[in-house]
Amino acid sequence: MQATASQTAGPYWHLIDFPEWADLLRSNGPNAAIAGERITLLGTVTDGDGAPCPDAMVEIWQADPEGRYDGDFHGFGRCATDQAGRFRFLTLKPGAVRAEGNAFQAPHVVVSLFARGLLKQLVTRLYFAGEPLNEQDPVLSAVPPDRRGTLIARPEGDGAWRLDMRLQGEGEMVFLEI
Numbered sequence: 001m002q003a004t005a006s007q008t009a010g011p012y013w014h015l016i017d018f019p020e021w022a023d024l025l026r027s028n029g030p031n032a033a034i035a036g037e038r039i040t041l042l043g044t045v046t047d048g049d050g051a052p053c054p055d056a057m058v059e060i061w062q063a064d065p066e067g068r069y070d071g072d073f074h075g076f077g078r079c080a081t082d083q084a085g086r087f088r089f090l091t092l093k094p095g096a097v098r099a100e101g102n103a104f105q106a107p108h109v110v111v112s113l114f115a116r117g118l119l120k121q122l123v124t125r126l127y128f129a130g131e132p133l134n135e136q137d138p139v140l141s142a143v144p145p146d147r148r149g150t151l152i153a154r155p156e157g158d159g160a161w162r163l164d165m166r167l168q169g170e171g172e173m174v175f176l177e178i
Helices: 146-153
Strands: 038-046 059-061 075-081 085-090 108-114 121-127 153-155 160-162
Touching: 059 085, 059 121, 075 085, 146 153
Parallel strands: 038 160, 121 153
Antiparallel strands: 038 085, 059 075, 059 108, 108 121, 153 160
């Protein structure tokens, strides 16, 4: 038996990239009539040297504004990064999600990142700065305090929230084992 080269995820995003999927609020899409706070999620994906990753794919999955995954809201989006490693989603701000007992998880977006050199996607969460439930969120609370900032999106005006994702090195984003 002869060893074969391992395969990585990508950079074949053009085969599964539908740019309209980055706009969860498009007029002809499943969320066109859903009410809620309109937001833009944006950021840049960089490698261990801080260089942009121009061929990554970012996917999001989120609850609706009431914190439900089983309502009418279609909470899935996908966006390829551009030449500068940037991504951008138009969506609604998710609500707090019910946790065990009477607890709630802070409003968050689940993020999967696919990029060349990865054998499988990286998974993390995007939280929103200033959310009162951030301090009680069971996942965010499990992250060491000095690393939590890598998961917190910051407001950037006009409903925009920025979360830059560094894959390695100083300021490396916290990724979750799923």
